[in-house]
Amino acid sequence: MPVPDSFKEGLARGWKTYNGSRLDNDLTLEADVAIVGSGAGGGTTAEILSAAGFKVLLIEEGPLKTSDDFKMLEDKAYASLYQEGIGRMSKDGAITIMQGRAVGGTTLINWTSSFRTPATTLEHWATEHGVKGHSPEEMAPWFEQMEQRLGVAPWAVPPNANNAVISSGCEKLGYEWKVIPRNVRGCWNLGYCGMGCPTNAKQSMLVTTIPATLEKGGELLYLARADKLLIDGDHVTGIECLGMDERSVAPNGRKITVKAKHYVLSGGGINTPGLLLRSNAPDPHQRTGKRTYLHLVNFSAALFEQVINPYYGAPQSIYSDHFQWDDGTAGRLSYKLEVPPLQPALTATLLGRFGIDNAMRMEQLPNTNVMLALLRDGFHPESAEGRVELRGDGSPVLDYQMTDYTWDGVRRAFHTMAEIQFAAGAKAVLPLHADAGYVKTLAEAKSLIDNLSLELYRTRLGSAHVMGGCAMGEDPQQAVTDSLGRHHQLSNLSIHDGSLFPTSIGANPQLSVYGLTAKLASKLAERLKSA
Amino acid sequence: MACSVKTIMPDTTLETPNLSRRSLLKVGLMGSALLATAGLTASLSGCSASMPKAGFAVIRESDLAFLNALIPVMLAGAVTTEQLPQAVSNTLANLDYSLNHLSPELLKLTVQLFDVLALPITRGPLTGIWGSWENASSADVQAFLDRWQNSSISLLKMGHASLLQLVMMSWYSRPESWAHCGYPGPPTV
Numbered sequence: 090m091p092v093p094d095s096f097k098e099g100l101a102r103g104w105k106t107y108n109g110s111r112l113d114n115d116l117t118l119e120a121d122v123a124i125v126g127s128g129a130g131g132g133t134t135a136e137i138l139s140a141a142g143f144k145v146l147l148i149e150e151g152p153l154k155t156s157d158d159f160k161m162l163e164d165k166a167y168a169s170l171y172q173e174g175i176g177r178m179s180k181d182g183a184i185t186i187m188q189g190r191a192v193g194g195t196t197l198i199n200w201t202s203s204f205r206t207p208a209t210t211l212e213h214w215a216t217e218h219g220v221k222g223h224s225p226e227e228m229a230p231w232f233e234q235m236e237q238r239l240g241v242a243p244w245a246v247p248p249n250a251n252n253a254v255i256s257s258g259c260e261k262l263g264y265e266w267k268v269i270p271r272n273v274r275g276c277w278n279l280g281y282c283g284m285g286c287p288t289n290a291k292q293s294m295l296v297t298t299i300p301a302t303l304e305k306g307g308e309l310l311y312l313a314r315a316d317k318l319l320i321d322g323d324h325v326t327g328i329e330c331l332g333m334d335e336r337s338v339a340p341n342g343r344k345i346t347v348k349a350k351h352y353v354l355s356g357g358g359i360n361t362p363g364l365l366l367r368s369n370a371p372d373p374h375q376r377t378g379k380r381t382y383l384h385l386v387n388f389s390a391a392l393f394e395q396v397i398n399p400y401y402g403a404p405q406s407i408y409s410d411h412f413q414w415d416d417g418t419a420g421r422l423s424y425k426l427e428v429p430p431l432q433p434a435l436t437a438t439l440l441g442r443f444g445i446d447n448a449m450r451m452e453q454l455p456n457t458n459v460m461l462a463l464l465r466d467g468f469h470p471e472s473a474e475g476r477v478e479l480r481g482d483g484s485p486v487l488d489y490q491m492t493d494y495t496w497d498g499v500r501r502a503f504h505t506m507a508e509i510q511f512a513a514g515a516k517a518v519l520p521l522h523a524d525a526g527y528v529k530t531l532a533e534a535k536s537l538i539d540n541l542s543l544e545l546y547r548t549r550l551g552s553a554h555v556m557g558g559c560a561m562g563e564d565p566q567q568a569v570t571d572s573l574g575r576h577h578q579l580s581n582l583s584i585h586d587g588s589l590f591p592t593s594i595g596a597n598p599q600l601s602v603y604g605l606t607a608k609l610a611s612k613l614a615e616r617l618k619s620a
Numbered sequence: 621m622a623c624s625v626k627t628i629m630p631d632t633t634l635e636t637p638n639l640s641r642r643s644l645l646k647v648g649l650m651g652s653a654l655l656a657t658a659g660l661t662a663s664l665s666g667c668s669a670s671m672p673k674a675g676f677a678v679i680r681e682s683d684l685a686f687l688n689a690l691i692p693v694m695l696a697g698a699v700t701t702e703q704l705p706q707a708v709s710n711t712l713a714n715l716d717y718s719l720n721h722l723s724p725e726l727l728k729l730t731v732q733l734f735d736v737l738a739l740p741i742t743r744g745p746l747t748g749i750w751g752s753w754e755n756a757s758s759a760d761v762q763a764f765l766d767r768w769q770n771s772s773i774s775l776l777k778m779g780h781a782s783l784l785q786l787v788m789m790s791w792y793s794r795p796e797s798w799a800h801c802g803y804p805g806p807p808t809v
Contacts, residue, residue, distance in 0.1 A: 176723065185785075279806075443694040447697070
C-alpha cells in the first residue's frame with residue numbers, strides 16, 4: 090500500500106509556499122515574524138508563534154522534498170538534503186560535517202535519537218556561562234511538551250545487530266547502557282532515516298510543526314538564501330534573500346526582500362553565525378561564531394561471525410553513557426557511545442584506504458559493526474574549539490582547532506570501543522585510522538591504539554552535531570544573546586537554534602533544540618502580544 | 621568558441637607562466653601558492669580547461685586522463701577486469717553528479733586540485749608522475765597517493781583524503797557495486 094504524501098496533500102489544499110528557484114520577478118514578503126531556517130529551532134518556533142496568532146514566514150535555503158521523493162538512495166539524498174552536497178567539512182578538510190539543508194533542516198535526515206539536555210550540562214551553563222532560568226527543573230516541562238508533540242519514546246522494538254553490539258558488550262563488561270528514545274510514530278524499522286523518511290514515520294519538522302504552521306496561514310519560502318540582514322541602529326529592518334537554483338548551489342539572480350516586526354535566526358551552528366557575520370551585525374566583543382563545538386566523532390569497526398546487516402533497522406537504538414561523566418563535568422574529555430547506520434557509500438569512506446584493502450573491508454560489510462564516540466567538547470578550557478569564518482564568497486566555514494586534550498579523548502575512545510566490541514564477540518577490530526588494520530585480540534588492539542599517531546587526515550573524524558557559535562548568556566562580553574535568545578545588540582532579533590548552546594550537549598542535540606526553542610518561542614509570543 | 625582569460629586572477633606574485641622547474645618547486649613548498657600557480661597556469665595556457673566535457677556538468681577533458689588512471693587503482697579488488705571499463709565510466713558519472721552539487725567554494729577547491737593533477741608543470745614535481753597519466757602504472761598511482769598521504773603539506777593530505785572519499789563514495793552509490801559488498805539495496809516501500 091503506498092504511503093500518502095501528507096505534505097503534498099496540504100499543498101493541494103492551498104498551503105502558501107514560494108519556490109525561490111522559479112520566481113518570475115523579484116518579490117517582497119511581509120510577516121509578523123520572519124524565521125530563517127526550517128529545522129528543529131525554526132519549525133518549533135513557527136508552530137508556536139502561528140498558534141499564538143502571528144503571521145509567520147519560514148525561509149529555507151534548501152529544496153522542498155517530501156516522502157514521495159525519498160528513495161533511500163545515498164547519492165540522491167546526500168546531494169539534495171545535506172549542506173554543501175554533503176561536502177561540508179572543517180576548514181582544513183579533516184572533519185566531515187553532516188548537516189541538513191532542505192525544508193525540515195537536519196530533522197529531515199537525522200537518526201531520530203532524542204535526549205533531554207543532561208542536568209549536568211544545564212547546571213554547567215548556569216555556573217560557568219551566565220545562563221539564567223534554564224535549570225533542569227525549569228526545562229523539564231518544555232522537554233515533556235516536545236516529547237509529546239513529536240512522539241518521543243524509548244525504542245520498543247529489539248535493536249538491530251549493529252546496535253546490539255553496544256548492549257551485549259557493555260553487559261559483559263558491567264558497563265551501563267540504555268535504549269535510545271526516538272521521535273517516530275508507526276516506524277517501519279527500515280534504517281534509512283539519514284536519507285529522508287519514506288514513510289513519514291519520523292516526526293521531523295516536515296510532518297509536524299511546518300504543516301501546523303501552514304495550516305494556520307503561515308508561509309514558506311524555500312530555495313532562498315537569507316543573504317543579509319538589513320540593520321539600522323539597534324533594529325533589523327529586513328532580510329535580503331537570494332533565489333537559488335534548484336540544486337540550491339548558486340543564486341539565480343532573483344531577490345526576495347522580507348519585512349517583519351521580529352526576526353528569528355534558526356539556521357543552526359555555522360549558518361546562523363555566518364549570516365550575522367555576513368551582515369556585519371554589531372558584535373562589540375567579537376563573540377559571533379566563537380565557541381562552536383561538534384561532538385567530534387571517531388569510529389571503530391568490528392567483524393563478527395554472525396550477520397549484522399548494519400544498513401537495515403532503526404539506525405540508533407542503544408547507547409552507553411558509562412564514560413560520559415567519568416571525570417566529572419569538566420574533567421578529561423569523555424564521550425557517549427552509539428553506532429552509525431552503514432549504507433555502502435558512506436561506509437566505504439569510513440572504512441578508509443583504497444584498492445584491495447578497501448575492497449576486502451567492504452566485502453565483509455554484512456558482518457561489520459561500526460561504533461562511534463561523541464566527544465563532549467567545550468566543557469574544559471583545553472578542549473578543541475571551532476570558530477566560524479567567512480570564505481571569499483561570503484559562505485561560512487568552521488575552523489576547528491584540535492588540542493592534545495581532545496586527542497587524548499580520541500585515543501581513550503578507541504580503547505573503549507575496541508574493548509566493548511571484543512566483549513560482544515567481535516573476531517577482529519579496526520580503529521578507523523589510516524595506519525590501522527584489523528587486529529584479532531584486545532591485547533593487539535591496545536598496543537595498536539597506544540601507538541597510533543593521532544593526527545588530522547590519518548584519523549577518520551566526523552560530526553553530525555554542530556553546536557554553539559552564538560552562545561546565550563547574561564554577560565554581553567561573553568555571549569551573543571541573553572538566556573531567552575534575544576540578541577544583545579539588536580532589539581528585534583532572536584536566535585532559536587543549536588548555535589545558542591555555550592558548550593556541546595553530551596547527547597544528540599535535537600531534543601535540546603526543541604525544548605529550548607519551544608520555551609524561547611513561547612516567551613517571545615508573550616512579549617509580542619504585550620508590545 | 622573563442623578563448624577567454626579567467627577574470628579572477630589568483631592571488632600570487634608570479635606573473636609569468638614561463639617558470640623553471642626550480643622556481644616552481646620553491647613555490648611548491650608553500651602549498652597554497654602552488655595551487656594558485658596551477659590556477660594561473662590554467663588561465664594563461666588556454667580555455668579548454670574550464671569547459672566541461674560533453675555529457676558532463678563539471679568534469680573536463682583535461683581531468684579525464686588522471687581520473688581514468690586513478691579510478692581503476694581505487695576500485696582494484698572490488699570489480700573484475702571485465703567490469704572495469706563500465707565501472708570507471710559509471711563512477712565518473714556519479715562523481716560528476718556529486719561535484720555538480722558541491723557548494724561553489726568547495727567545487728573551486730576541487731577544480732584547483734584537478735588542475736594540479738592535470739597540468740604537467742605541477743603534476744611532475746607534486747605527484748612524481750613525470751610522464752603522462754595515460755602511461756602511469758598502477759604502482760605509479762599508488763606511489764603518488766602514498767606520497768600525498770604522507771606529505772608535509774596539509775593541502776596535499778587534504779587532496780588525498782578528498783580523492784579517496786569522492787571516488788569511493790561515487791562507486792558505492794552505484795547499484796552494480798552492491799553485489800561485492802553484500803548489500804541487497806534499499807527495501808521496497
